[in-house]
Amino acid sequence: MLLIHCPYCDETLPELEFAYAGEAHIDRPEDPSAMTDEEWRDFLFIRNNKRGTHFERWRHINGCARFFNAVRDTVSDKFLTTYKAGTPRPSDAELEELGK
Amino acid sequence: MNVQNPIQFEPITAAHSGPVELTILPEATRFNLRIDPAGLAAASTAFGVDLPERIGGWAESATRSAICLGPDEWVLLAEETDRQAIEASFAGIYSDVPHSLTDISDREIAIEITGDRAAELLTVACPRNLDAIAPGSGVRTLFDSAQVVLYRDTSDKFRIEVWRSFFPHVWELLIIANKELASGL
Ligand SMILES: [Zn+2]
Numbered sequence: 405m406l407l408i409h410c411p412y413c414d415e416t417l418p419e420l421e422f423a424y425a426g427e428a429h430i431d432r433p434e435d436p437s438a439m440t441d442e443e444w445r446d447f448l449f450i451r452n453n454k455r456g457t458h459f460e461r462w463r464h465i466n467g468c469a470r471f472f473n474a475v476r477d478t479v480s481d482k483f484l485t486t487y488k489a490g491t492p493r494p495s496d497a498e499l500e501e502l503g504k
Numbered sequence: 505m506n507v508q509n510p511i512q513f514e515p516i517t518a519a520h521s522g523p524v525e526l527t528i529l530p531e532a533t534r535f536n537l538r539i540d541p542a543g544l545a546a547a548s549t550a551f552g553v554d555l556p557e558r559i560g561g562w563a564e565s566a567t568r569s570a571i572c573l574g575p576d577e578w579v580l581l582a583e584e585t586d587r588q589a590i591e592a593s594f595a596g597i598y599s600d601v602p603h604s605l606t607d608i609s610d611r612e613i614a615i616e617i618t619g620d621r622a623a624e625l626l627t628v629a630c631p632r633n634l635d636a637i638a639p640g641s642g643v644r645t646l647f648d649s650a651q652v653v654l655y656r657d658t659s660d661k662f663r664i665e666v667w668r669s670f671f672p673h674v675w676e677l678l679i680i681a682n683k684e685l686a687s688g689l
Contacts, residue, residue, distance in 0.1 A: 405631070412559065412574065412575050413559045413560070414559075415636070417632065418631035418632065420631045420646055421631065421632075421645060421646060466644065466645060466646045466651050467574075467643065467644055467645065468559050468573060468574035468575065468577070468644070469573070469574050469577065469644070470574060470575060
């Protein structure tokens with residue numbers, strides 16, 4: 405079983421308590437009605453599907469119930485880090501350090 | 505105390521199927537409190553217990569207790585007769601400290617789990633490392649597929665609060681696991 409660090413509980417806990425919630429750092433458009441259909445489609449449905457380092461949202465649904473962000477390698481399934489929602493994504497340098 | 509087990513259609517209050525004692529606790533008053541942590545001092549005064557700031561923290565007075573489940577979420581426990589007094593007390597601070605106070609008394613049933621092997625019994629269906637839950641604290645977690653709040657009173661005394669509709673499943677599973685402990689499985 406994967407162990408995931410919840411940045412709110414500040415504990416590393418079993419995956420069973422968590423739910424995956426899609427790609428992270430996708431801004432909701434401020435004025436959807438000004439967008440073309442294609443732009444709106446891209447916002448709703450088009451995702452990176454990255455092979456490797458992926459920024460994603462998780463929710464500690466069966467715990468503190470909070471959404472947070474994680475960086476996970478989609479090849480090895482290893483979590484590089486997790487951080488609170490609303491905080492900036494870690495830089496490439498920081499991630500490289502974490503991956504060592 | 506009149507909890508009906510929907511499977512057996514008979515009132516149950518306790519089970520002695522193995523080395524661990526399982527008891528259904530009397531009805532209590534339970535509130536779910538959502539509040540900005542900045543308003544915690546006012547809420548603590550209204551409730552009469554210093555609400556814990558750390559997730560998992562559990563604070564008690566003589567008849568009331570409060571557990572912190574999330575960054576802005578608490579469960580308040582009190583005696584059944586205290587309900588209206590608590591509602592009135594929080595209504596008094598509402599205009600200064602906006603919050604949501606929801607009565608969840610009837611939503612949940614509490615099961616007390618006591619004995620040297622209580623922690624071992626819980627490992628049957630709880631994914632948490634129980635050694636990491638210190639006596640005097642508690643967490644929201646899973647028991648098999650049901651979401652529960654798990655309290656640890658002492659090293660060998662726990663309490664599970666489970667939603668009423670999941671109760672028969674959790675209760676039967678505890679009884680079966682207790683039989684397994686008794687049979688040496
Ligand atoms: Zn959490």
